[in-house]
Amino acid sequence: MxxxxxxxxxxxxxxxxxxxxxxxxxxxxxxPEYDERQRLVRGKAFEYGFYALLLYNAIYAMACAAAERELMEPMLSGVFGVYVGLLVLGLYTIRKGAFFPVGAPQGAKVGLLFAMGVLCAVMSARYAQSGALVADGMLTLECLQPIAALTFFALGVAILLRRRRDRREEAE
Amino acid sequence: MKNLRLKAARAAKDLSQQQLAEAVGVSRQTINAIEKGDYNPTIRLCLAICKALDKTLDELFWE
Structure with missing residues (x-):
């Protein structure tokens, strides 16, 4: 409770x-405003994020059926799906250059993503040390910290890679 | 299909993709996508690009 x-x-x-x-x-x-191409891309990204959520639910249900028990606490399994959807949405929009609105400053947001990732990673390490990540053979709600850390780091790295590609394209 | 005429017109004006994007109010990636033929812009954006580059629609976008 x-x-x-x-x-x-x-x-x-x-x-x-x-x-x-x-x-x-x-x-x-x-x-912040997205341009016409970015709005189209973001619509597609929401669609893919939703499909990813559905796919995750199907895979998780099959995994539980195969194991004949719950693998995660119910709340974690629900929120995990949301993270999967958000990650797909984020990575797709970053890849297509539609993550940031037109003219939006990016540096601070990338720094914030990595800072959040580090914070979540520190919390994850503490939970892992105390053995709070698994209870009764199930992943606990505390596993949200490593999941969030991985999500933030993945988005941050994807943005950095995209910026490198942008610089290369701009130089061509 | 690549839009080489747009790229040439932009280069003739000595504008980078970023500068053209700022002039027409879109992201640099959108200009890049148009030049590479990955995105088909609306007539509104075509007109804005034409105005920014002092070209006509025929010169830049008509096949």
Missing amino acids: YKVLGFLVGAVCATLVALLARHLMIRKNGK
Whole structure:
């Protein structure tokens, strides 16, 4: 009960901080706008993210059926699917150059992604040391930390690779 | 199909993809996609590009 409550409080706090940061960014740089190609790409990315979520659910259901038991805590299995969908959405938009709006500053956001990744990795290491990641043969809700860390790092690295490709294309 | 006329017109104006993108209000990747033939722009964007490069639609986009 307390674990779920803590998760909800954390989610609400994170949402409030994100909304505040967005409000400040809009006041500073104006409302971010995606161009016509980026909007098309993002529509496709949402579609692929949704398919990825469905695919994950199907694979997880089959894995549980094969093992004849739950492999993760119910809440983790649900949120894991959301992360899978978000990762697919993020990687597709980064690959197609539609992750950032037109003219948006990128450096701070990449730094934030890596900072969040490091924070989650540190928490993951603490949970791993205390053995809280697995209980009764099931992955616990604490596994969200390594999953989030991997997601943040994957997105950060993908953005850096994309920027390198951008520089190469610009030089051609 | 690559749009080499757009690339040539941009180069003739001595503009980078980034500069042209800023002039017409899109991302650099969108200009790159148009030049490579990976994206078919709307008439509104075609007109904006033509204005930025002092060209007509026929000169840049008509086959």
